[in-house]
Amino acid sequence: MLQSTFVARFLFLLAVVSIVIAAPIPRGLRNARSMIARDDSDSDTASNSNSGSDWDSESGSSSNTDNTSVDSGSNSTSGVAFAADSSIDVAAILQSVESATSNPVSDANYGTGHDSNKAQIYELDMDSSAGRSVYAVEADMDVDCDGTDYQCQGNDDGQSETSYGALSAKRVPFYVLPQSFVDQHNIKGNSLGAIICNNKMFYAIMGDTNGDSPEVIGEASWLMARTCFPNDDLDGAKGHDQSDVTYIIFGSLVPGGINEDSPTIDVDSLQELGDKTMKEFKLSS
Known part of the structure; x- marks a missing residue:
């Protein structure tokens, strides 16, 4: 049982x-x-x-808070939120701009801060919807850390604000123009720029001006410089000295999403306006 x-x-x-x-x-x-x-x-x-994402404002380590990553590959714009669309023929644009030297702007021949090098600004005759006030200049690229990251390495004379607010040089791609040129030609603050470096094109805003005596040209934010030359370890005391960077300035076009009280901008709006403008980019014959 x-x-x-x-x-x-x-x-x-x-x-x-x-x-x-x-x-x-x-x-x-x-x-x-x-x-x-x-x-x-x-x-x-x-x-x-994440190894090529935004650089931390204090230590130089990476963070990924604003989708403005720096790609470490010298021939790629992958992952850079303010890069031009891959369908845009950057080489053709560069060639057309480099040959457009018939309209030098008077009193717009600036030093670059490197020996006796000079950079002449040219006005471009556009056959597109880019509007007037379109200029181009070939210069070097020194690092501007003005704004909320003014204490970046090597930036001994930095200022806590940019000309148009409190931008972060490590989170916003911006370029710099001489103050006298901005005043004489009514360049709008934060206006669009297409920057061609290393045969790649990126978009930026004119976020700061240079009022030194004498004025110089060829400066960009920490983020912009490191994006253009990711292997050169640029900082406030070390720039890219060669005058092989082309700046295309759209003085009347300003992307949306910019608040002068904010250290960041709407990078998507910047890229959208940049791509639209450059896809229609054509010089008058």
């Missing part, structure tokens, strides 16, 4: 275990398991993908 009872209980437990083993895993648990596995396998990739 006891033996038969034991056998019956054993068979019942065996049947329960078989049912449990054969039951399917609930979808929620199955998804959770796959997510964990994917996270584990991708952890190194995710870490590497």
Whole structure:
């Protein structure tokens, strides 16, 4: 009697275990398991993908708060939120601008801060919707850290504000023009610029002016400079000295999403206006 009872209980437990083993895993648990596995396998990739993101304002380490990442590859604009669309023929634009030297702007021949190098600004005759006040200049690229990151490395004479607010030089791509040129030609603050460097094109705003005596040209924010020359370790005391950077200035076009009380801008609006403008870019024959 006891033996038969034991056998019956054993068979019942065996049947329960078989049912449990054969039951399917609930979808929620199955998804959770796959997510964990994917996270584990991708952890190194995710870490590497952030290695070229925004640089921290104090330590130079990377963060990814504003989608304005610096790509470490010398021939790629992948991941840079203010880069020109890949469909835009940058080489053709550069060639047309470099040959447009028939309209030099008077009294707009500025030093670059490097020996006796000079940079002449030219006015471009546009056959597009870019409007008037379109200029181009080929210059170097020194680092401007004015604004909320004025204490960046090597920036001994930085100012806590830019000419048009409290921009962050490490979070906003901006370029700099001489104050006299801005005043004489009514260049709007924060106006659009297309910057061609290393055969790549990026968009920026005219976020600061240079009022030194004598005035110089060829400056850009920390973020812009490091994006153009990611392998050169540029800072407030070390710029790109060669005058091989082309600045195309759209003095009457200003992207939306700019608040002078904010250290950041709407980079999507900047890229949208930049792509629209450069896809229609054409010089008058």
